[in-house]
Amino acid sequence: MKMTTGLWMRIIHRYLGFFLAGIMAMYAISGIIMIFRNTDFLKQDVAVERELKPNLASVELGAALKIKGFKPEKTEGNTVYFAQGKYNTETGMANYTKKELPLLLDKMEHLHKATTNSPIYWLNIFFGVSLLFFVVSAFWMFMPKTTVFKKGVLFSLAGIVVTLILLFV
Numbered sequence: 001m002k003m004t005t006g007l008w009m010r011i012i013h014r015y016l017g018f019f020l021a022g023i024m025a026m027y028a029i030s031g032i033i034m035i036f037r038n039t040d041f042l043k044q045d046v047a048v049e050r051e052l053k054p055n056l057a058s059v060e061l062g063a064a065l066k067i068k069g070f071k072p073e074k075t076e077g078n079t080v081y082f083a084q085g086k087y088n089t090e091t092g093m094a095n096y097t098k099k100e101l102p103l104l105l106d107k108m109e110h111l112h113k114a115t116t117n118s119p120i121y122w123l124n125i126f127f128g129v130s131l132l133f134f135v136v137s138a139f140w141m142f143m144p145k146t147t148v149f150k151k152g153v154l155f156s157l158a159g160i161v162v163t164l165i166l167l168f169v
Contacts, residue, residue, distance in 0.1 A: 027112060049094070
């Protein structure tokens with residue numbers, strides 16, 4: 001049997017698909033969860049106690065605690081109260097509650113958002129290149145003269161149009 005480009009594409013598509021099944025599921029799940037990242041969906045309360053520099057201004061305190069939209073609610077003596085907890089200006093101790101995803105989901109989200117600062121950013125590059133290969137190799141799954149291929153091209157064009165609409169709406 002002669003190994004044509006089409007046959008090679010189908011073979012690589014098949015085995016690369018099986019190989020990446022787990023990571024595709026992980027990216028799909030974490031992608032869906034990331035849609036809700038600015039909500040408390042699936043997040044749990046985690047109590048935190050941190051020692052910061054004493055006498056931080058409210059802007060510095062919010063930045064040190066990494067709390068978006070930080071606003072002190074009131075100050076009583078040496079204690080600054082805010083929605084998530086309190087900060088002692090004299091000792092620098094902050095006690096607050098933050099929302100976090102369960103460990104596995106948190107790890108998945110961090111992998112999904114990996115940058116070049118992450119030691120495994122190459123995995124995201126490999127996965128992205130693999131997805132691009134799936135896009136291209138899909139057109140070698142069926143012979144060009146078949147009805148399935150022609151319908152596949154029409155569906156691809158429809159998908160491209162929907163993508164363009166989503167990008168510009």
